[in-house]
Structures are given as C-alpha cells and as structure tokens.
C-alpha cells in the first residue's frame with residue numbers, strides 16, 4: 001500500500017475540543033493522512049480516540065481548528081454529509097430489523113443511490129466479503145465476524161475516500177481476529193482504501209499499518225509516530241520475525257513514555 005501513498009486524504013490542524021464542563025481532550029492537535037495509507041492510532045483508554053473519530057465524521061463539532069478532507073480541503077462535516085467518509089463504530093450497530101442486504105445498502109442509500117442500485121452493488125460485493133447467500137438473513141443469525149464484515153461493507157460502500165474503523169475486531173476471538181485482519185488487508189489493498197484505525201493491540205497495529213500514531217499526553221496535542229516499513233503483502237508469520245519484533249520494542253517504548261508523561265500530567269493537575 002505504501003507505493004500508493006499520494007496526496008492528503010485527511011488534514012487535522014490546531015484542533016481543540018472539550019465536552020461541555022469537562023477537561024480538554026485535544027489542544028492544538030495536528031496530523032495528516034495521505035491517500036492510500038493505512039494508519040493506526042494507539043493510546044490509553046478514555047484519552048479521546050472515539051471522540052476524534054466522531055469529530056472527523058461530523059458527529060461532533062470542534063471548538064477550534066480545522067478537519068479537512070482530500071486535496072480540496074473540504075471541511076470534514078461537509079465531506080461526511082456527501083458520503084466521502086465511512087465510519088465503522090466500535091459496536092457493529094447493524095439494525096436488527098433489517099436484513100444483511102438492507103443493512104449493507106444503507107450507506108449507499110444515505111449517499112442518495114437509488115435503493116435498487118444500492119442492493120445490486122451490495123449483492124456484487126457479498127462473495128468478496130465472505131457473505132454469499134446471507135442477503136436475506138438478519139443480524140442475530142450471523143456470527144460476530146460476519147456481523148463485522150456486514151458493518152465494514154456498509155462503511156466501505158458508504159464512504160469512498162476515508163474509512164474510520166474504531167476497534168472493529170476487539171470483540172472477536174483470536175483466530176477469527178487474525179483471519180479478519182488478513183482479510184481486511186486484502187480488501188483495503190484491492191480497493192486502495194485510506195484507513196484510520198483505532199486499536200489497543202500493538203501486534204494488530206504493526207501488522208496492518210503503514211504508520212502507527214501514539215497519543216503521548218492528555219490533552220492530546222501531539223502524536224508520536226512510527227513508520228512500519230514491513231513488506232506487503234503481509235502474513236501473520238511476519239510477527240515472529242526480527243524486523244517486526246524490533247518495531248514492537250520501539251512501539252512499546254513509545255507507549256511507556258506516553259504513560260509516564262500522562263502520570264506526570266495527572267500529578268501536576270492534582271497540585
């Protein structure tokens with residue numbers, strides 16, 4: 001995927017945000033993602049990762065700063081309305097009363113695609129997503145991995161330029177998770193998707209990403225960054241090899257630094 005890296009897909013600049021009456025979550029945050037990149041974000045729980053996604057997806061409004069999409073720097077809230085951003089929240093959020101077909105078509109319908117065309121597009125994609133023959137099933141009839149794939153298909157079809165994936169595999173068992181990670185990489189490479197991915201799992205971040213961003217302090221004002229220059233296509237055997245292990249050591253050191261920085265910040269805040 002790194003060979004596909006091109007112009008800016010997402011640009012966050014001078015971002016400030018706090019929920020009303022709560023502590024600041026972002027203070028002057030800056031970062032960019034380039035077209036075709038797979039970027040993961042690792043940080044402690046509760047630091048504001050999901051909030052950042054909700055800001056990018058236009059579901060919350062920042063107090064200051066800009067969030068812009070694509071080379072034309074369209075404000076993210078506008079870009080989201082026009083279907084340029086696909087957002088897959090932590091829980092799959094499938095509608096229990098809608099079939100697989102109707103759930104997956106929703107993203108396209110919200111973009112104004114006629115129902116019939118939306119369903120045709122979904123049907124074309126089902127085999128690639130390991131969902132052939134499930135179009136008439138309801139979410140409660142699917143496994144956890146299948147539900148995540150329907151949710152991912154909805155996000156992929158619903159938002160062409162930037163996909164925001166919030167811990168999509170956290171609820172899955174280890175074996176399903178590994179096969180979903182390999183599958184996700186294949187789909188993203190085929191569709192040349194730009195992805196911003198939240199995870200708590202260091203191996204997952206390294207296995208999937210071109211770059212890993214680490215939030216080192218709260219409020220988040222800067223992200224430290226690790227380039228993951230491992231060859232593609234990748235298989236899980238990579239995790240046993242020296243270059244992967246070296247990167248893992250680096251990443252763990254970055255996380256530890258962030259953790260001690262945060263603890264110092266907490267002590268200062270308490271004084």
Ligand SMILES: Nc1ncnc2c1ncn2[C@@H]1O[C@H](COP(=O)(O)OP(=O)(O)OP(=O)(O)O)[C@@H](O)[C@H]1O
Pocket residue numbers: 019022025044045046047048049050051052
């Ligand atoms: N609607 C809200 N109103 C007030 N505070 C909120 C709201 N949503 C989230 N928060 C708070 O904002 C902080 C950041 O939450 P957020 O969900 O973005 O963290 P996170 O880094 O994604 O956590 P996790 O990794 O556990 O999912 C938390 O302290 C949370 O309690």
